[in-house]
Amino acid sequence: MTDDDQEKPLTPAIKPPLPPLTVDEELSIxxxxxxxxxxxxxxxxxxxxxxxxxxxxxxxxxxxxVLHVKNPKINMNSVTIIGLNRxxxxxxxxxxxTVVADVSVKxxxxxxxxxxxxxxxxxxxxxxxxxxxxxxxxxxxRRTLRLNVTVEVIAAExxxxxxxxxxxxxxxxxxxxxxKIDGRVKILNIxxxxxxxxxxxxxxxxVTSRExxxxxxxxxxxx
Numbered sequence: 001m002t003d004d005d006q007e008k009p010l011t012p013a014i015k016p017p018l019p020p021l022t023v024d025e026e027l028s029i030x031x032x033x034x035x036x037x038x039x040x041x042x043x044x045x046x047x048x049x050x051x052x053x054x055x056x057x058x059x060x061x062x063x064x065x066v067l068h069v070k071n072p073k074i075n076m077n078s079v080t081i082i083g084l085n086r087x088x089x090x091x092x093x094x095x096x097x098t099v100v101a102d103v104s105v106k107x108x109x110x111x112x113x114x115x116x117x118x119x120x121x122x123x124x125x126x127x128x129x130x131x132x133x134x135x136x137x138x139x140x141x142r143r144t145l146r147l148n149v150t151v152e153v154i155a156a157e158x159x160x161x162x163x164x165x166x167x168x169x170x171x172x173x174x175x176x177x178x179x180k181i182d183g184r185v186k187i188l189n190i191x192x193x194x195x196x197x198x199x200x201x202x203x204x205x206x207v208t209s210r211e212x213x214x215x216x217x218x219x220x221x222x223x
Contacts, residue, residue, distance in 0.1 A: 069185050069193040071221040072113050072139065073106040076177075076201050077146075081153075084210045097153040099130065103179065104146050105197070107139035113195065114138050115183030122151050123176040129157045134181065149179070172213075173205040196222045 082098040099122060107113040115137060122130035132151040139145040158164060158173070167173050179199045186192045203215035 069187070069191065069195070069223060070108045071223070072108070072183070072185075072195060072197055073221075074179070074181065074197045074199050074219055075104045075106070076179075076199065076215070076217050077102040077104055079201075079203060079212050079215065081205065081210075081212065084205070097155050099151040099153055101132075101149040101151070101177070102146065103149050104144050105137075105139045105181065106144040107185075108142060109185050109187070110141050111185055111187040112138050112140050113183050113185050115181045115197075118179070118181045120149050120151065120177060120179040122153060123178065124158045125161055125163045125174070127157060127161065129154050134179070151177075168207060171207045173207065175203055175205060177201045177203075193223050 078101070080100045080102075082100060084097060101120070103120075105113070105115070117136045118134045120132045120134060121128055122132075130151040130153040132149050134147065134149060137145060137147070164173075177200070179201075181197045183195050183197070184192065185195055197219070198221075199217055199219045201215065201217040203212050205211075206213050
């Protein structure tokens with residue numbers, strides 16, 4: 001077999017050069033690129049705007065529901081006067097009584113309600129006859145905290161009051177109490193609210209039965 005009979009490699013086809021673009025074609029390509037870039041930027045801006053809008057709506061909904069600071073509630077469940085049944089109620093000059101109030105603090109928020117040390121005062125016809133300290137504490141999220149508030153009553157102050165004799169004759173000793181609790185609710189370290197809860201209660205001591213009657217309370221919350 002001769003060399004002429006051997007297969008020779010094919011010569012690669014040479015593409016003819018493209019004709020130069022005209023000015024109109026170059027302008028059309030440039031406008032197409034600009035249009036495509038503008039469209040991409042418009043889509044990107046639209047996505048960002050939609051995300052911001054969704055986040056804003058979610059935060060607004062959370063602000064009115066979960067993240068909304070609700071009013072803590074304070075209640076006086078019961079009042080007990082220790083030692084009253086052993087006292088001659090017509091002679092209180094040398095007697096001290098102890099009043100124990102069962103107080104509850106209900107926290108409806110998703111975060112804890114931390115309150116500072118406070119106090120509760122007992123009044124007889126507008127004059128203080130006893131004060132109790134309420135230690136600082138925490139009402140956990142969506143929980144109710146029970147407190148026993150103990151007031152040492154200076155019974156002599158009641159006996160010295162000008163209204164004491166007439167109250168004995170009527171068979172009822174009217175007593176009032178005032179409790180104030182200052183605290184703070186902090187949600188996710190974002191929303192912080194100072195909360196003040198006050199409660200004014202009134203009740204009467206039945207001279208004959210030595211029972212607590214006619215108990216009513218008014219509460220107020222400021223945020």
